[in-house]
Amino acid sequence: MRRAHPAAPRRALETVAWYIILCLVAAVTVFPFVWVVFTSFKGPNDAVFSVPPQLIPRNPTLANYVRVWDQLPIGRFFANSILVAGGTVVLNLVFTSLAAYPLAKMRFPGREVIFYLLLATFIVPPQLTSIPGFVLAVNVFHYYDNILALIFPSLASVFNIFLLRQAFRTVPDDLLDAGRIDGASELRIWWDILLPSVRPALATVAIITFVNQWNDFYWPSLMLHTRGRMTLQVGLVALQGMFASDTRGIAAGVVMTVVPILVLFVVLQRQFVRGLTGAVKG
Amino acid sequence: MTKRFSLTPYLFLGPALLGVAVFVLYPIAAVIYYSFTDYSIITPPVWIGLKNFQTLVHDAIFWQALWHSLVYLLVTPILIFLCILLAIVVDRRLPGIYAFRALYYIPVISGSIAVGIAWRLMLDTNGLLNGILLSLELIREPIQWLAEPAYTLPIAMLLTIWLGLGYYMMIFLAGLQNIPEELYDAAVIDGCNGWQKHWYVSLPGLRPQVTFVAVISSLAALQVFNEIYILTGGLGGILNSGVTIVFYLWRQAFRLQHAGYASAVALVLLVITLAFSIVNIRLLERGAEAGT
Numbered sequence: 143m144r145r146a147h148p149a150a151p152r153r154a155l156e157t158v159a160w161y162i163i164l165c166l167v168a169a170v171t172v173f174p175f176v177w178v179v180f181t182s183f184k185g186p187n188d189a190v191f192s193v194p195p196q197l198i199p200r201n202p203t204l205a206n207y208v209r210v211w212d213q214l215p216i217g218r219f220f221a222n223s224i225l226v227a228g229g230t231v232v233l234n235l236v237f238t239s240l241a242a243y244p245l246a247k248m249r250f251p252g253r254e255v256i257f258y259l260l261l262a263t264f265i266v267p268p269q270l271t272s273i274p275g276f277v278l279a280v281n282v283f284h285y286y287d288n289i290l291a292l293i294f295p296s297l298a299s300v301f302n303i304f305l306l307r308q309a310f311r312t313v314p315d316d317l318l319d320a321g322r323i324d325g326a327s328e329l330r331i332w333w334d335i336l337l338p339s340v341r342p343a344l345a346t347v348a349i350i351t352f353v354n355q356w357n358d359f360y361w362p363s364l365m366l367h368t369r370g371r372m373t374l375q376v377g378l379v380a381l382q383g384m385f386a387s388d389t390r391g392i393a394a395g396v397v398m399t400v401v402p403i404l405v406l407f408v409v410l411q412r413q414f415v416r417g418l419t420g421a422v423k424g
Numbered sequence: 425m426t427k428r429f430s431l432t433p434y435l436f437l438g439p440a441l442l443g444v445a446v447f448v449l450y451p452i453a454a455v456i457y458y459s460f461t462d463y464s465i466i467t468p469p470v471w472i473g474l475k476n477f478q479t480l481v482h483d484a485i486f487w488q489a490l491w492h493s494l495v496y497l498l499v500t501p502i503l504i505f506l507c508i509l510l511a512i513v514v515d516r517r518l519p520g521i522y523a524f525r526a527l528y529y530i531p532v533i534s535g536s537i538a539v540g541i542a543w544r545l546m547l548d549t550n551g552l553l554n555g556i557l558l559s560l561e562l563i564r565e566p567i568q569w570l571a572e573p574a575y576t577l578p579i580a581m582l583l584t585i586w587l588g589l590g591y592y593m594m595i596f597l598a599g600l601q602n603i604p605e606e607l608y609d610a611a612v613i614d615g616c617n618g619w620q621k622h623w624y625v626s627l628p629g630l631r632p633q634v635t636f637v638a639v640i641s642s643l644a645a646l647q648v649f650n651e652i653y654i655l656t657g658g659l660g661g662i663l664n665s666g667v668t669i670v671f672y673l674w675r676q677a678f679r680l681q682h683a684g685y686a687s688a689v690a691l692v693l694l695v696i697t698l699a700f701s702i703v704n705i706r707l708l709e710r711g712a713e714a715g716t
């Protein structure tokens with residue numbers, strides 16, 4: 143006990159130092175958001191640009207939000223984004239977990255070939271596939287300027303297949319064999335045994351897919367042209383063009399776009415972190 | 425189970441494989457074909473042999489774009505360095521540490537478009553950054569951050585790094601937490617101080633994560649688009665200062681309707697990506713073998 147004594151103030155000092163470092167980094171990562179939020183509440187009498195800069199609005203107002211809401215179908219953007227992200231999640235949960243089952247648990251001719259083929263598609267840049275993808279959308283599938291164009295091509299992400307394959311491999315074979323002895327079909331085994339055993343991995347797939355689709359811009363910007371059919375990201379860029387030098391209005395648009403996904407993050411924080419880091423296991 | 429040929433695995437794989445075939449494999453074949461044609465998407469492709477590639481070799485902007493993409497790869501080592509450091513910082517038991525980790529993660533969740541627009545507003549000539557620098561009297565005249573060609577690429581890279589910090593930090597953090605505590609204890613007994621401990625134990629232990637981050641972040645760097653698009657307003661910057669290979673591909677295909685030419689660019693991108701991924705994985709694997 144006596145020996146620990148002189149160390150105690152040093153400990154405390156060290157802890158304070160760590161907190162200072164942590165706060166400095168947090169300032170770097172969060173500051174742009176803080177500034178955007180304050181700017182979005184600024185009225186015409188609160189300067190956006192001044193020397194020295196003014197951060198906090200003296201007369202906070204919701205006028206910017208009202209203006210943005212009136213001039214752009216933000217509600218539709220929301221609805222479209224939710225449909226796209228939600229639809230893609232559902233399709234991926236079904237199709238990637240179906241595909242992952244044989245890759246994880248069955249032996250069949252061509253398994254290695256299929257596995258490496260899928261692996262190889264990882265490095266194909268989406269911008270490369272977007273050229274023929276555009277042609278397909280216009281000439282074959284006729285979903286140009288329709289949110290189906292964002293859901294349909296991403297129905298089975300290879301990343302998700304690998305993630306679920308990893309998860310399925312941890313399910314003991316005995317469990318599956320027991321099901322087979324009971325006469326269950328492979329589809330039943332998949333639904334009744336495999337899927338319930340990997341719930342966290344399914345949650346991960348859902349979260350990663352949702353966030354990726356929610357934030358995707360390149361392909362949606364190629365596909366969506368009519369205002370009412372845009373997703374939030376495409377709509378936000380349209381807003382930026384429309385509001386040009388109206389910094390307060392653009393800031394309000396940014397806040398409206400970011401807040402829902404941040405709320406989701408706060409609610410599901412544990413799953414987020416486990417999901418995104420669980421994807422790399424050496 | 426009896427060992428007879430069964431259709432079952434193929435049926436399970438069917439829908440996903442069909443999706444991959446239609447949306448990845450077919451497009452690769454189509455891009456190879458388009459690259460030998462003059463194609464504007466509106467009119468049917470016309471075979472022109474190697475002409476696109478001949479044009480490409482003499483296209484100064486293409487070479488500039490290629491160079492910019494290679495420069496952009498610098499974000500990978502910077503991200504690895506910063507994120508390992510950051511992971512070590514947040515890998516300790518302090519009250520509120522989870523909140524800090526979450527705060528660092530916010531840019532990742534927010535997406536490059538919203539964040540890019542926020543940056544664009546702050547970097548405007550009449551923006552916050554100039555306001556701060558002017559009031560500190562570090563500069564006399566506002567700097568045209570977004571109009572000065574020399575700044576375009578560095579600012580975009582900075583944005584990419586800023587967007588990725590939280591994500592890669594979390595990956596390294598998970599890696600650190602998988603390293604057995606005994607290894608650190610042994611290092612302390614061997615006389616390692618705080619940072620030496622990380623040099624001799626953490627870094628070797630993080631090798632799988634370094635490989636993963638190197639591959640993922642360099643693929644992302646080669647494919648960067650959103651940051652450039654937002655910061656340059658879709659124009660690629662003054663004097664093409666922000667044009668990367670992917671941005672050039674996009675402009676040729678979807679702004680200028682040169683889909684054939686863009687396909688040739690896309691093939692170059694594919695070859696570079698392939699070569700780079702192989703080299704990346706080989707190098708890091710060799711490093712791992714040497715380290716054990």
